[in-house]
Amino acid sequence: MNNSSNPKAKQTSRRSMLKLGVAAGAVTLIAAGRPLIAGAETLHAPPPGPTPHDGMAHGDFSGTVGDVDLSLFDPSEFLTAFDWGKETTAADGSTVREWTITATEKEIEIAPGVFFPAWTYNGQVPGPTLRCREGDSLLVHFTNSSSHPHTIHFHGFHPPSMDGIEPMIQPGDSFTYAFKARPFGVHPYHCHVMSLKKHIHKGLYGTLIIDPPQGREPAHEMVMVMNAFDTTFDNENEVYAVNTVAFHYMKHPIRIKLGELVRIYLINMTEFDLINSLHLHASMFRLYRTGTSLDHFEITDTVTMGQGERAVLEFTLDEPGKYMFHAHQSEFAELGWTGFFEAGPE
Numbered sequence: 448m449n450n451s452s453n454p455k456a457k458q459t460s461r462r463s464m465l466k467l468g469v470a471a472g473a474v475t476l477i478a479a480g481r482p483l484i485a486g487a488e489t490l491h492a493p494p495p496g497p498t499p500h501d502g503m504a505h506g507d508f509s510g511t512v513g514d515v516d517l518s519l520f521d522p523s524e525f526l527t528a529f530d531w532g533k534e535t536t537a538a539d540g541s542t543v544r545e546w547t548i549t550a551t552e553k554e555i556e557i558a559p560g561v562f563f564p565a566w567t568y569n570g571q572v573p574g575p576t577l578r579c580r581e582g583d584s585l586l587v588h589f590t591n592s593s594s595h596p597h598t599i600h601f602h603g604f605h606p607p608s609m610d611g612i613e614p615m616i617q618p619g620d621s622f623t624y625a626f627k628a629r630p631f632g633v634h635p636y637h638c639h640v641m642s643l644k645k646h647i648h649k650g651l652y653g654t655l656i657i658d659p660p661q662g663r664e665p666a667h668e669m670v671m672v673m674n675a676f677d678t679t680f681d682n683e684n685e686v687y688a689v690n691t692v693a694f695h696y697m698k699h700p701i702r703i704k705l706g707e708l709v710r711i712y713l714i715n716m717t718e719f720d721l722i723n724s725l726h727l728h729a730s731m732f733r734l735y736r737t738g739t740s741l742d743h744f745e746i747t748d749t750v751t752m753g754q755g756e757r758a759v760l761e762f763t764l765d766e767p768g769k770y771m772f773h774a775h776q777s778e779f780a781e782l783g784w785t786g787f788f789e790a791g792p793e
C-alpha cells in the first residue's frame with residue numbers, strides 16, 4: 448500500500464490513527480475495517496481476563512493478546528545469548544574467533560499473529576550477538592543464501608577492504624571478513640547494500656560486543672536492540688520493540704536480583720524514525736556512550752540515540768517490584784516498545 452498517493456489511505460497511517468486516539472498498541476492496528484497488518488484481526492479481540500500489564504490503567508497500553516511462538520525466537524533467551532564463536536589460538540598466542548553467518552529470508556513473528564517477511568542473519572532478527580575481547584582476531588564466514596545481494600558491515604576499526612561495502616556478496620556466494628577486534632565497546636553490524644533502509648529494516652543487523660582486555664566488573668548482562676517493523680511497506684513503522692517482539696518484556700518481565708549489577712548493551716537499529724530512546728522508571732543508570740571508556744559516564748534515566756548509536760548502561764535495583772522501561776517517545780512505547788524489570792530476592 449502506498450499511502451502517499453492515496454489521501455483516503457493516508458488516514459489509516461498509524462500516526463493518523465494515533466491522533467484519532469484509535470491506536471494504543473499493536474492490538475488496534477486496524478482502521479476503516481481493514482487490517483494494516485496481516486493477522487491483525489486476531490489482535491483486535493478484547494483481552495480475556497487479566498492483561499499482561501498488571502497495575503496499569505486499561506487503555507493506556509493495550510499490549511497484545513496471546514503470545515508469539517517462543518520456540519522459534521524467544522527474546523528472553525536472546526537477551527543473554529552471547530556467541531563467543533569457535534575459539535582457537537594463533538601461532539603468536541593470540542586468540543582467534545570464528546563464526547559462520549548465513550543470510551536467509553524468513554517470516555518472523557513480531558507480535559502474536561503478526562508476521563513480517565524478514566531478511567535475517569542466521570534465521571533470526573536481530574542476528575546473533577557476537578562477543579570477543581579487544582585484540583582478538585575475528586573471522587566471520589558469511590554466506591548469502593537469500594535471493595538479494597548482501598554484506599556485513601561492522602562498526603569499529605578495520606581495513607577498508609573488510610568494511611562490508613565491497614564486494615557485494617551475491618546470492619550463493621561467500622566471503623570471509625577478517626579483522627582485529629577494536630576498540631572495546633558495543634558496536635552494531637548490518638548489511639550495507641543499497642537501498643540501505645530496506646536492507647536494514649528487513650532485519651539484517653546485530654550486535655558485536657568487544658570486551659576490554661581486562662574485562663568488565665561481573666554483572667547480569669543483556670543485549671537490547673531497539674528495532675521496529677514497517678509491516679505495510681509505507682516507510683513508517685507499525686510495530687516497535689527491543690529485540691523484535693512487541694511488548695515481550697511486559698508479558699515476560701526480566702528478573703533482576705536485588706542489588707546485583709545489571710549491564711545492558713543497548714543499540715538503536717530503528718529505521719525510518721530519526722531517534723529512539725530508553726527510559727528506566729524508578730531508578731537511574733550509569734551511561735557509557737559507545738562503551739569505549741570505563742570511567743567516563745553520566746548518571747541519567749533516559750538515553751536518546753540516532754540510528755547506529757549505542758551505549759552500555761549499568762545500574763542496580765534495590766527495592767523489590769516491577770520497574771518499567773520504554774522508549775520515551777510515547778508513540779513507540781504504545782506500539783510495542785515497553786517492558787518491565789522485576790526485582791526480587793532471587
Ligand SMILES: [Cu+2]
Nearest residue numbers: 597638640646
Ligand atoms: Cu542486504
